[in-house]
Amino acid sequence: MTASPAGGAPALPGLMLNKAHYPVTTLGPGTRAGIWTQGCTIGCAGCVSKDTWAADPATSVDIDGLLGWLASLPEPLDGITVSGGEPFQQPRALAALLHGVDAWRAGQPRPVDVLVYSGYSLSRLRRDHPHILGKCDAVVTGPYVERLNRPGLRWRGSANQRVTVLTELGRTRYPAANESAAGPPSMQVSVEGGRIWFIGLPGPGDMDRLDDRLRSAGINTGEVSWRS
Numbered sequence: 001m002t003a004s005p006a007g008g009a010p011a012l013p014g015l016m017l018n019k020a021h022y023p024v025t026t027l028g029p030g031t032r033a034g035i036w037t038q039g040c041t042i043g044c045a046g047c048v049s050k051d052t053w054a055a056d057p058a059t060s061v062d063i064d065g066l067l068g069w070l071a072s073l074p075e076p077l078d079g080i081t082v083s084g085g086e087p088f089q090q091p092r093a094l095a096a097l098l099h100g101v102d103a104w105r106a107g108q109p110r111p112v113d114v115l116v117y118s119g120y121s122l123s124r125l126r127r128d129h130p131h132i133l134g135k136c137d138a139v140v141t142g143p144y145v146e147r148l149n150r151p152g153l154r155w156r157g158s159a160n161q162r163v164t165v166l167t168e169l170g171r172t173r174y175p176a177a178n179e180s181a182a183g184p185p186s187m188q189v190s191v192e193g194g195r196i197w198f199i200g201l202p203g204p205g206d207m208d209r210l211d212d213r214l215r216s217a218g219i220n221t222g223e224v225s226w227r228s
């Protein structure tokens, strides 16, 4: 355990962060806050989040600051989605973040569910990180498999991935989540600070269609991160 310089409470680890965004409406039900961790070594072929792969310590943020950002968001907030990157490759920071989220959401006027994405299997997470799963209402597990990407996968990027509900709140928010269904739009497109980026789970051909639309609008997509 790391002691703080003053010898008081243990220092919170920083979290390598790709981005945090509100509102997110394509990764879980309702209006959500999204937190994308930085760093993933799993290397799924066809991953559209390659900008999250490098574990760059320069992206590290203070968890108290991230919790402060959450607390500053306008209501209503239905849930928090943590994706990546691979969140479970930063287990101490992820545990500290979800511990803080747990304390904060207890004081919210309506239930706030926590959904976490991982490229690892559920059995591996149950073996290595049961304490973190104890802070999640649902997890989506398994690597992305491009040939298993098909329309109608609610909350999942490919058909091999599994939604596992872990709490009573999760049961109400993610009913029949592994069944194919016409769901909400699979992607949000956001423009911030001169960057265009998408949030969500593109279906087959969606990124090429997005590329075409941006080009026809005169936007150069020569260096988009999903092809890097």
Ligand code: SF4
Pocket (backbone or CB within 6 Å): 040, 041, 042, 043, 044, 047, 048, 049, 050, 052, 084, 085, 086, 118, 119, 120, 143, 144
């Ligand atoms: S686990 Fe997620 S971020 Fe990592 S390579 Fe696979 S799809 Fe990409």
